[in-house]
Amino acid sequence: MSKSKTIFTDHTLFTPYTRPAGGWGALRSTAIHWLASENALRNIKTLLKTNQHHGFDCPGCAWGEKEDPGVIRFCENGAKAVNWEATRKTVGAEFFAQYTVRWLREQSDYYLESQGRLSEPLHYNAVTDHYEPITWDAAFALIGATLNSLDSPDQAEFYTSGRTSNEAAFLYQLFVRSFGTNNFPDCSNMCHEASGYALTGSIGVGKGTVTIEDFHHADAVFVFGQNPGTNHPRMLDTLRDVMKRGKDVVIFNTLKERGLERFQNPQSPVEMLTDGATDMHSAYYCPKIGGDMAAVRGMVKAMLEREDGGETIFDHAFIAAHTDGMTDYLDQVRATTWTHIVEQSGLNRADLTAAAQRYVRADRVILTWAMGITQHRHSVATIHEFVNLMLLRGQLGKRGAGLCPVRGHSNVQGDRTMGINERPAEAFLAALDARFGISTPRAPGHATVAAIQAMLRGDAKVFIGLGGNFAAATPDTTLTAQALQQCDLTVHISTKLNRSHVTPGKQALILPCLGRTDIDRQNGVAQQVTVEDSFSMVHASGGVVTPPSEHLLSEPAIIAGIAHATLGNYPIDWHAMVQNYDRIRELIADTVPGFNDFNRRLRQPGGFYLGNSAREQQWRTPTGKVIVHRHTLPQHVLSERATHLLTERTLVMQTLRSHDQYNTTIYGMDDRYRGIKGARKVVFINPADIERLGFSAGQLVSIRSLWDDHQERAVHGFTLVPYAIPLGNVAAYYPETNPLVPLDSMGELSHTPTSKSIAVELMAYSSERIAADILP
Ligand SMILES: Nc1nc2c(c(=O)[nH]1)N[C@H]1C(S)=C(S)[C@@H](COP(=O)(O)OP(=O)(O)OC[C@H]3O[C@@H](n4cnc5c(=O)[nH]c(N)nc54)[C@H](O)[C@@H]3O)O[C@H]1N2
Numbered sequence: 001m002s003k004s005k006t007i008f009t010d011h012t013l014f015t016p017y018t019r020p021a022g023g024w025g026a027l028r029s030t031a032i033h034w035l036a037s038e039n040a041l042r043n044i045k046t047l048l049k050t051n052q053h054h055g056f057d058c059p060g061c062a063w064g065e066k067e068d069p070g071v072i073r074f075c076e077n078g079a080k081a082v083n084w085e086a087t088r089k090t091v092g093a094e095f096f097a098q099y100t101v102r103w104l105r106e107q108s109d110y111y112l113e114s115q116g117r118l119s120e121p122l123h124y125n126a127v128t129d130h131y132e133p134i135t136w137d138a139a140f141a142l143i144g145a146t147l148n149s150l151d152s153p154d155q156a157e158f159y160t161s162g163r164t165s166n167e168a169a170f171l172y173q174l175f176v177r178s179f180g181t182n183n184f185p186d187c188s189n190m191c192h193e194a195s196g197y198a199l200t201g202s203i204g205v206g207k208g209t210v211t212i213e214d215f216h217h218a219d220a221v222f223v224f225g226q227n228p229g230t231n232h233p234r235m236l237d238t239l240r241d242v243m244k245r246g247k248d249v250v251i252f253n254t255l256k257e258r259g260l261e262r263f264q265n266p267q268s269p270v271e272m273l274t275d276g277a278t279d280m281h282s283a284y285y286c287p288k289i290g291g292d293m294a295a296v297r298g299m300v301k302a303m304l305e306r307e308d309g310g311e312t313i314f315d316h317a318f319i320a321a322h323t324d325g326m327t328d329y330l331d332q333v334r335a336t337t338w339t340h341i342v343e344q345s346g347l348n349r350a351d352l353t354a355a356a357q358r359y360v361r362a363d364r365v366i367l368t369w370a371m372g373i374t375q376h377r378h379s380v381a382t383i384h385e386f387v388n389l390m391l392l393r394g395q396l397g398k399r400g401a402g403l404c405p406v407r408g409h410s411n412v413q414g415d416r417t418m419g420i421n422e423r424p425a426e427a428f429l430a431a432l433d434a435r436f437g438i439s440t441p442r443a444p445g446h447a448t449v450a451a452i453q454a455m456l457r458g459d460a461k462v463f464i465g466l467g468g469n470f471a472a473a474t475p476d477t478t479l480t481a482q483a484l485q486q487c488d489l490t491v492h493i494s495t496k497l498n499r500s501h502v503t504p505g506k507q508a509l510i511l512p513c514l515g516r517t518d519i520d521r522q523n524g525v526a527q528q529v530t531v532e533d534s535f536s537m538v539h540a541s542g543g544v545v546t547p548p549s550e551h552l553l554s555e556p557a558i559i560a561g562i563a564h565a566t567l568g569n570y571p572i573d574w575h576a577m578v579q580n581y582d583r584i585r586e587l588i589a590d591t592v593p594g595f596n597d598f599n600r601r602l603r604q605p606g607g608f609y610l611g612n613s614a615r616e617q618q619w620r621t622p623t624g625k626v627i628v629h630r631h632t633l634p635q636h637v638l639s640e641r642a643t644h645l646l647t648e649r650t651l652v653m654q655t656l657r658s659h660d661q662y663n664t665t666i667y668g669m670d671d672r673y674r675g676i677k678g679a680r681k682v683v684f685i686n687p688a689d690i691e692r693l694g695f696s697a698g699q700l701v702s703i704r705s706l707w708d709d710h711q712e713r714a715v716h717g718f719t720l721v722p723y724a725i726p727l728g729n730v731a732a733y734y735p736e737t738n739p740l741v742p743l744d745s746m747g748e749l750s751h752t753p754t755s756k757s758i759a760v761e762l763m764a765y766s767s768e769r770i771a772a773d774i775l776p
Pocket residue numbers: 060061062077191224225226227228230231232252253254255257287288289290291292370371372373407408409654655656657658659661662663756
């Protein structure tokens with residue numbers, strides 16, 4: 001392959017974006033997606049109902065809202081999510097009669113989802129390789145009979161994606177536990193699992209401790225490993241307010257993300273018309289991938305050196321009253337060398353000392369984080385390091401301060417609260433047993449990776465997915481596809497066609513459901529569901545759009561159908577619950593702490609706050625105090641199973657989201673803020689690495705990952721894009737790069753796939769390979 005193969009001369013693919021984030025660019029993009037939705041007029045009305053009291057919760061992210069009547073509450077990417085769901089295009093029997101599953105499998109994720117909303121239940125015919133219509137009753141009967149034929153309930157896996165409402169999630173877990181298993185692989189296993197695990201084991205509760213109100217009182221907000229400009233655009237408003245108050249916003253991100261540099265608020269007429277913009281940070285640090293634990297350790301070390309020199313920096317009264325184990329941790333910090341810290345973080349001592357000073361000078365500090373922190377081998381240790389940093393100055397349990405893992409899916413936190421958990425708490429199981437007269441299983445079930453491993457071994461034979469796109473979202477795509485295809489039955493409850501449907505088991509069903517924006521009538525009465533945001537606020541959501549097909553059922557109705565076909569009326573009359581969702585909420589009120597008087601409280605504007613024990617400085621830990629964990633700084637951010645294969649050509653890769661996608665849903669081919677147009681198969685790489693490795697900008701490469709199991713994991717035909725990224729690091733989009741993430745490469749204690757730290761090597765895309773990819 002010739003080195004001169006560059007496509008950069010005409011700048012068609014890559015042009016650096018120089019405008020502020022938001023602004024006219026965001027408005028323009030909103031308008032384009034809205035007009036392309038084939039339902040433009042209806043959808044603008046729909047958008048105006050987003051996050052309003054009598055509307056629906058945005059199916060985009062889990063950022064919270066202040067109750068502020070009259071304010072329009074949607075962002076560019078929320079608008080894309082709404083337009084995508086509220087399309088008039090549908091896909092049903094005719095389409096599936098035309099195309100085989102094998103043919104559909106060859107199409108892109110974008111093609112599959114853009115066919116429109118699924119409009120009727122479908123059953124896979126393995127003989128013809130086509131999906132065919134099936135009645136709801138026959139579909140439920142097939143599921144019930146298959147589940148009841150298993151040797152053990154543990155041979156079935158019940159996946160959940162985080163858009164599922166509280167009502168559907170509660171009913172689902174009650175069914176699955178009454179059936180007899182805790183196999184609950186969940187999207188959060190790939191997402192904020194490390195946050196829940198680390199926080200529960202330190203402060204006694206696995207959720208963030210702040211509310212949106214706290215941001216108005218913070219003197220400094222530290223944002224780690226997060227790209228809100230794309231993934232939580234409404235958070236930019238909040239950060240901008242902090243900057244406008246003259247306070248600090250301190251960023252740690254491997255990349256210079258546009259939304260964290262400058263922002264023009266599309267909902268501020270003055271900023272829009274004067275073309276003004278706000279600087280979005282007071283300091284921006286670019287650590288190496290996986291370098292955040294080292295960076296925070298460096299900040300603590302800088303503070304500790306001043307303490308050891310006689311200054312008082314730490315809040316000794318808070319430490320004495322509320323923490324256990326701080327002395328040991330500080331000894332560990334003393335034992336960590338600056339050389340190790342600087343080498344692993346990629347930041348110098350002066351920068352880390354300055355970051356520490358910004359932390360010290362603030363009375364009230366909020367620390368937020370997302371996937372740049374949670375998808376590494378040492379994510380739990382890194383989050384413990386965050387907690388320790390915050391404890392040292394008593395930044396927990398006071399106004400304007402605290403920890404804020406920014407959740408992904410709009411109800412991923414609520415699903416956990418409802419009991420979607422493969423290791424449920426004993427108190428919760430006991431409450432279910434007492435209320436329903438059942439004996440729920442006590443043995444821990446499977447999380448996502450364990451579920452894939454069980455399917456591969458043949459130990460699990462049925463897969464049911466409540467939303468999501470398991471085949472594309474999970475690691476090691478080839479192995480996961482094999483796992484699903486080996487199943488006796490796969491069932492997907494979905495709104496849109498996706499890769500999981502075209503990776504069927506021996507038998508397979510697609511069950512089309514209502515989405516968040518659709519009106520859900522039961523017995524002629526429009527129902528509401530509830531969701532919980534990142535700030536533990538529970539609020540109601542009711543659709544406003546006529547559903548795209550009369551053959552759709554709601555998620556609760558589908559779960560009731562499956563449950564009834566499997567268990568009859570044991571332990572409850574499932575169908576009766578669905579007639580009025582208040583009945584499901586009564587069951588929740590009876591069994592889930594914090595939901596007493598649920599039906600009344602959800603009707604108040606803005607919903608209600610579930611509370612957070614750590615915020616009240618009640619530490620639900622074995623000692624009654626915050627447990628200070630001390631971890632040694634890892635020698636390497638990669639697993640030992642990769643480190644002994646490293647050469648000087650090895651790079652560490654993170655997989656991330658473009659501006660035009662929602663997880664595995666691809667809305668378009670652009671990534672505006674990163675300057676990419678019309679392409680997704682790109683690798684962001686430091687220009688010095690391009691040169692060092694003997695490549696040229698714009699060259700096509702193959703990417704191979706390193707793991708010691710002799711499996712070849714590679715993807716081909718990616719374009720090298722020179723980018724401001726630390727030396728030795730590269731970035732590429734998910735899900736195209738999921739085939740590179742080894743199934744066993746998991747976070748310690750969290751078992752989250754390490755999709756932000758993969759050891760890879762780049763190779764020229766060979767002409768043989770090109771021929772193999774292009775020729776049929
Ligand atoms: N529009 C839109 N909104 C979404 C989603 C979507 O796909 N599209 N997905 C939703 C979901 S489920 C989730 S979980 C969230 C995801 O929200 P994010 O966590 O913002 O998502 P990613 O694109 O994975 O971005 C990771 C960010 O971390 C940085 N990063 C990567 N590795 C490191 C590291 O080691 N250290 C540091 N300091 N930074 C690092 C990357 O450069 C990038 O800016 O968004 C939710 N909202």
